[in-house]
Amino acid sequence: xxxxxxxxxxxxxxxxxxxxxxxxxxxxxxxxxxxxxxxxxxxxxxxxxxxxxxxxxxxxxxxxxxxxxxxxxxxxxxxxxxxxxxxxxxxxxxxxxxxxxxxxxxxxxxxxxxxxxxxxxxxxxxxxxxxxxxxxxxxxxxxxxxxxxxxxxxxxx
Amino acid sequence: xxxxxxxxxxxxxxxxxxxxxxxxxxxxxxxxxxxxxxxxxxxxxxxxxxxxxxxxxxxxxxxxxxxxxxxxxxxxxxxxxxxxxxxxxxxxxxxxxxxxxxxxxxxxxxxxxxxxxxxxxxxxxxxxxxxxxxxxxxxxxxxxxxxxxxxxxxxxxxxxxxxxxxxxxxxxxxxxxxxxxxxxxxxxxxxxxxxxxxxxxxxxxxxxxxxxxxxxxxxxxxxxxxxxxxxxxxxxxxxxxxxxxxxxxxxxxxxxxxxxxxxxxxxxxxxxxxxxxxxxxxxxxxxxxxxxxxxxxxxxxxxxxxxxxxxxxxxxxxxxxxxxxxxxxxxxxxxxxxxxxxxxxxxxxxxxxxxxxxx
Numbered sequence: 001x002x003x004x005x006x007x008x009x010x011x012x013x014x015x016x017x018x019x020x021x022x023x024x025x026x027x028x029x030x031x032x033x034x035x036x037x038x039x040x041x042x043x044x045x046x047x048x049x050x051x052x053x054x055x056x057x058x059x060x061x062x063x064x065x066x067x068x069x070x071x072x073x074x075x076x077x078x079x080x081x082x083x084x085x086x087x088x089x090x091x092x093x094x095x096x097x098x099x100x101x102x103x104x105x106x107x108x109x110x111x112x113x114x115x116x117x118x119x120x121x122x123x124x125x126x127x128x129x130x131x132x133x134x135x136x137x138x139x140x141x142x143x144x145x146x147x148x149x150x151x152x153x154x155x156x157x
Numbered sequence: 158x159x160x161x162x163x164x165x166x167x168x169x170x171x172x173x174x175x176x177x178x179x180x181x182x183x184x185x186x187x188x189x190x191x192x193x194x195x196x197x198x199x200x201x202x203x204x205x206x207x208x209x210x211x212x213x214x215x216x217x218x219x220x221x222x223x224x225x226x227x228x229x230x231x232x233x234x235x236x237x238x239x240x241x242x243x244x245x246x247x248x249x250x251x252x253x254x255x256x257x258x259x260x261x262x263x264x265x266x267x268x269x270x271x272x273x274x275x276x277x278x279x280x281x282x283x284x285x286x287x288x289x290x291x292x293x294x295x296x297x298x299x300x301x302x303x304x305x306x307x308x309x310x311x312x313x314x315x316x317x318x319x320x321x322x323x324x325x326x327x328x329x330x331x332x333x334x335x336x337x338x339x340x341x342x343x344x345x346x347x348x349x350x351x352x353x354x355x356x357x358x359x360x361x362x363x364x365x366x367x368x369x370x371x372x373x374x375x376x377x378x379x380x381x382x383x384x385x386x387x388x389x390x391x392x393x394x395x396x397x398x399x400x401x402x403x404x405x406x407x408x409x410x411x412x413x414x415x416x417x418x419x420x421x422x423x424x425x426x427x428x429x430x431x432x433x434x435x436x437x438x439x440x441x442x443x444x445x446x447x448x449x450x451x452x453x454x455x456x457x458x459x460x461x462x463x464x465x466x467x468x469x470x471x472x473x474x475x476x477x478x479x480x481x482x483x484x485x486x487x488x489x490x491x492x493x494x495x496x497x498x499x500x501x502x503x504x505x506x507x508x509x510x511x512x513x514x515x516x
Contacts, residue, residue: 014175016198019512020223020304022174023267027293030270030286044170062176062197065168091220094208095201116223116304 017056020116313438372458
């Protein structure tokens, strides 16, 4: 079971991003940047995913979807907010339909800034997520309480 | 009669980089009706015109969509220039054309990759994206940004392309052209690829016309429409011949987009050859008062921009009609009667840009 920490699977969901960060996330998976060399595989199934990459701000329509995907993922799990929209709402923060960053709905562990976030910084965030994932895995194994990320309005860690 | 069942598709789905939700009404394996529901990506971008001044809004307009970003910024800037009666320098017009075409190459290569991914040809997907990185390098060299350029502004452009950059672009184009030949051959001649594309999702010319489709989607059905013929920016001085096909199926749509890649390469070469010397922007004074429409050809089709100013530094109304919105009706028509397994492919085939559509 320890091998799980060497090949975490990644799930990407576009909340309300402008696509800029999405295509950069996809570019990370393709040969030039290639996050697969860290053992990471992109999956479409939340139940098999360990790392949740979220791009874009959260609005009322997609908030339940984001929450549902997060709840479907099994512990341990790590959430990475990619792009300034997922971090804070970014350029759309003042728009009437935007609630704010992803941390309004789910606990976020790692924030990757940028508009659009560059592949290098996304990889940096993902590698940090792999480290955090290993830590959580050990916590789960040793039956310690799991640490959680930052949730705006929640307690956080 | 077979039993009917409704299968929800999306918003989170492996094939979709963006969220769109479809309720598919199935009769056994065949889809007989489609009910799309959208709104997952709605941000209310158009309302931001009232909080940002008209020069600043240029950068928000680029964030309508991250794939065809330069075109959106260009449409907005041209509309404001039209209201204020600003004549942009010729060099700026050529620079805009160059970036628009670079945007089209990267967008079409992205589509080719996603299409290959949708029919399970991972190798082809990676090859397309490998080539695409080269054009992104050129975007980074000339603008500093990979996907969002932010070089456009009301009255011209902010950055110039030096002769060294021009030479770098030309040698990259040679590389891309050479690499595209085997990719085009695989898409159009490979036996297993044709199994998924030939005769799948046929949209006739009449249907495409009645449903108001646009862009490569309509051109693949035989409709000769290309907004570049209007001659905005420098297109009036370049040779643009719309690429059309008659079959109206997935195969035709692949063919049109692949040929448009070669067309864009040729347009870039022409533009880099003919680009005149001179200023790249003119000073802008005053505030826009009045309204204007601008139409231009995005990688996905015709986009329409409307800007209404009231003599204030804040614009009163900004409206975009994006190509994917026009093509969604056509998409629903092609899905009806298709096999369930072909639905992901058919969604990718219109090159959907949900974030443009919902803004």
